Amino acid sequence: MKLTVFGATGGIGGHIVRQALDAGHTVTAVVRSSAHFDLRHPALEVATVPGLTDPDLLLPAVTGSDAVLSGVGSRGRDAGTVASDATRGILAAMAAGGTRRFVAVSAAPVGPIPDGEGFFSRRVLLPVISAVFSDVYRDLTVMEELIRDSRTEWTVFRPPKLVDKPVTGRYRTAVGANVVGGHTISRADVAHAMLAALADPATVGRPVGVAY
Numbered sequence: 001m002k003l004t005v006f007g008a009t010g011g012i013g014g015h016i017v018r019q020a021l022d023a024g025h026t027v028t029a030v031v032r033s034s035a036h037f038d039l040r041h042p043a044l045e046v047a048t049v050p051g052l053t054d055p056d057l058l059l060p061a062v063t064g065s066d067a068v069l070s071g072v073g074s075r076g077r078d079a080g081t082v083a084s085d086a087t088r089g090i091l092a093a094m095a096a097g098g099t100r101r102f103v104a105v106s107a108a109p110v111g112p113i114p115d116g117e118g119f120f121s122r123r124v125l126l127p128v129i130s131a132v133f134s135d136v137y138r139d140l141t142v143m144e145e146l147i148r149d150s151r152t153e154w155t156v157f158r159p160p161k162l163v164d165k166p167v168t169g170r171y172r173t174a175v176g177a178n179v180v181g182g183h184t185i186s187r188a189d190v191a192h193a194m195l196a197a198l199a200d201p202a203t204v205g206r207p208v209g210v211a212y
Helices: 011-022 055-062 082-097 119-132 134-149 187-197
Strands: 002-006 026-031 044-048 067-070 101-105 153-158 161-163 172-175 184-186 206-211
Touching: 002 011, 011 026, 011 067, 011 187, 026 055, 055 082, 067 082, 082 101, 082 134, 101 134, 101 187, 134 153, 153 187, 161 187, 184 187, 184 206, 187 206
Parallel strands: 002 026, 002 067, 026 044, 067 101, 101 153, 153 206, 161 184
Antiparallel strands: 172 206
16 A cells, blocks of 8 residues: 555654555655654655645645555643644645545543443543643544544544553554553554554544553
8 A cells, every 4th residue: 555654753653654664565754854754665755844734735745645644643731733733734635635544643531431441540540631631632632523524534543641662463442432441552553553444444434442
């Protein structure tokens, strides 16, 4: 497949690029500065753009792609509306270029607390996390609304706390819900799940919880 990856210099996006290349895909990695992206591969093209909000600048990167994957997200509590602003530009470019399949990453607190979650998580842990990072999740909520309202064949992944560990391919997913008792997952395994969704029609038009 020919894939376009946004957020390619980030934790999840970087893993998506590497795993996609290892799987034999052709990849266009979209970056704001090539100085921060030193990966080289015969099947890799690097597209440098000054930002992700102008669809006209993003159009060449998505035109002709079979799917677009976005690892764009907040890198801190004060990141503002990074995720929703970038996604708005990406979706507009996809519409103009005729690319339909879109897989993006959000966060577990954007979705509902799953049935069967333990008392401590339901009443203490998850409400505290949601309150502390309320601005981040508000931005991701807007991002998800934009994606749902688009004409793309979308999938949104909602991981819990992200950790830096190698890919295992062993994790739980829940289509349309969060994973019960799922508190962590590696960025590498989120990337693995996002790539796997490209071949899974059951994930189209659905949020997917993913966690260990």
